[in-house]
Amino acid sequence: MKPKPSLRRWGVAIAATTATAVGTGAFIQAVHADPPPPTIEICCVDADVHGADLVSEHGEHVTLTNTGTDTVSVGGFYLVDAASNRLDIGSGYVIPPGGELRVYTGPGTNATTRYYNGRTSNVLNNDGDTLWLYTADDDLVHQYEYTGTW
Numbered sequence: 001m002k003p004k005p006s007l008r009r010w011g012v013a014i015a016a017t018t019a020t021a022v023g024t025g026a027f028i029q030a031v032h033a034d035p036p037p038p039t040i041e042i043c044c045v046d047a048d049v050h051g052a053d054l055v056s057e058h059g060e061h062v063t064l065t066n067t068g069t070d071t072v073s074v075g076g077f078y079l080v081d082a083a084s085n086r087l088d089i090g091s092g093y094v095i096p097p098g099g100e101l102r103v104y105t106g107p108g109t110n111a112t113t114r115y116y117n118g119r120t121s122n123v124l125n126n127d128g129d130t131l132w133l134y135t136a137d138d139d140l141v142h143q144y145e146y147t148g149t150w
């Protein structure tokens with residue numbers, strides 16, 4: 001049995017609204033909802049690149065995209081797979097609207113749209129895996145499942 005990471009989901013806030021008529025006016029009280037989850041999704045997984053999957057610069061990687069209209073800070077976000085392997089995202093990374101960030105398992109030169117974990121063993125199973133994306137505060141952002149490409 002592979003241990004599953006805990007699926008802590010974003011709380012769904014119930015906006016309770018009470019209206020009290022006072023004379024001719026009315027007061028509306030609303031409970032503030034939790035902030036919405038970040039608009040970051042796991043777009044695609046390149047688990048089996050041409051040749052060795054940990055080749056420098058161009059190895060196996062996960063691509064994250066920002067589907068929203070605001071830049072999102074993703075420093076400290078991390079990915080976990082079904083075997084509890086973890087891929088981190090370095091501090092200070094942001095993804096602008098419509099932009100993407102590639103998170104590599106192996107070594108390479110970090111750049112604005114590429115972050116390398118410098119690991120020495122494969123994480124992304126070539127025959128399929130499930131990935132969970134978490135914020136730095138361990139809140140689940142997105143789940144992504146893929147199968148082998150053959």
Ligand SMILES: [Ca+2]
Binds near residue numbers: 125
């Ligand atoms: Ca792989």
Ligand SMILES: [Ca+2]
Binds near residue numbers: 048052
């Ligand atoms: Ca390969």
